[in-house]
Each structure stands twice: as structure tokens, then as C-alpha cells.
Amino acid sequence: MICQLVVLISGNGSNLQAIIDSIKARQCPAAIKAVISNNAAAFALQRAQAAGIATYVIEHEHYPDRAAFDRALLNLIAGFQPDLLVLAGFMRILTTEFVDHFLGRLINIHPSLLPKYPGLHTHQRALQAADKQHGCSVHFVTPELDGGPVIIQAATSIKPNTTLELLTKEVAELEHKIYPLAIQWFAEQRLTLVNNKPLLDGKPLPINGYRYVKTN
8 A cells, every 4th residue: 555645845846855755665655645835936846746646735824823824725735635744844833723633634844852952953053052063853743833643753963173064964865764754654554643643564663763873
């Protein structure tokens, strides 16, 4: 059974590309039915089109408020009947009504080791705090911003000479590993959300999720 995905994006789309590549390599039994952006200039749209994936733009500026935009977005997504909705750099805070509609079928990737540093500028905040480690987390989305149950995390060491540019690059490389993996688990029906707790192969995941270890 092929898991049907809809991916929401706002920008460059490097995580989208990682997902596309994973599906193309037959690592993940999924298909992307549509890529939807709130930004008509997003480079991710070109990535999707190059892969033969249908793209749609629904700009939030055209709606009077967040609720109206989310209703229009929900109506568009509903036509694809996705098994999983994937946020891949979608720079909009979604309403509770939208999130609740997809609860357990909506995931996001965040560039920090949650619960540390929800929100923006995570790499800079980690450097300013003199953290020894930084990384990224895939989590189920709940109404709390970046507060949903963590599925998987990956970390990199922050060395004394680590720059913002280098840290950003290292974390992005980890994102491209763990996001396709989390989607693969869901597509294989190994990953579920039950009573707000993520289960992998029927067993509860730790509070910080599965810890991915880079092997190459």
C-alpha cells in the first residue's frame, strides 16, 4: 500500500527534495500527491515540478485572517485525501481547528533538539547559549507551537570553532536523513500516534523520540 502525501512548503524545499529522493530510491513506500505553498516564489515549487509533482499556491495575504486561510487550505488538501500531511519549511502557524483535523496525520521537522528552542533562529540561540550539542527533531504537530510529541531526533556536536553557517549546514544534513525516515515509518504503518503518544512498532518512543545516529 502506497502512503499518499501532501507536502506544505514556503521556501527553498531542501527537505522536500530529500523526501522526493527517498521515494525515488524506493526507500519509502509513499507518493507525493501535491506540493502546496503559501509563497508563489518558493524554489520548492520548482523542485516539485521537476519531479512531476502537482503544485499549488494559496497565498495567505489574500485572506482576511489565519482562520480563513486555513479553511481554504483545508479545502484544497481535502481533494487529495492524504494519509499524511508533511510540513517541510511551511512558515505559517496553523489554527487549532486545522491541526485537530489532521491530528496523528500531520508531522513537522524543527531545527532544534526539542523541547529546546521552539520558534525561530534556533541555530543562533544554540550558539549564544554555548550548547555542546544541537540538532533537529521530527514531531507530530499539535496546537502548541513546536510542542507536539517527538518522533526522532539527530544531534551534532558544537565545537569551539563552529560558525552559524557551519552549524546550519550540519543540521540541514541531519534533517535530510531523519525526515524521510520518519515518513518511511509512517508509510510502513510502523509509526502511529495513540493518546498523544508516538508509538513505533507498537512501543512508546522516549520523550525525546528515537535518537538517530549518523553512520557515514
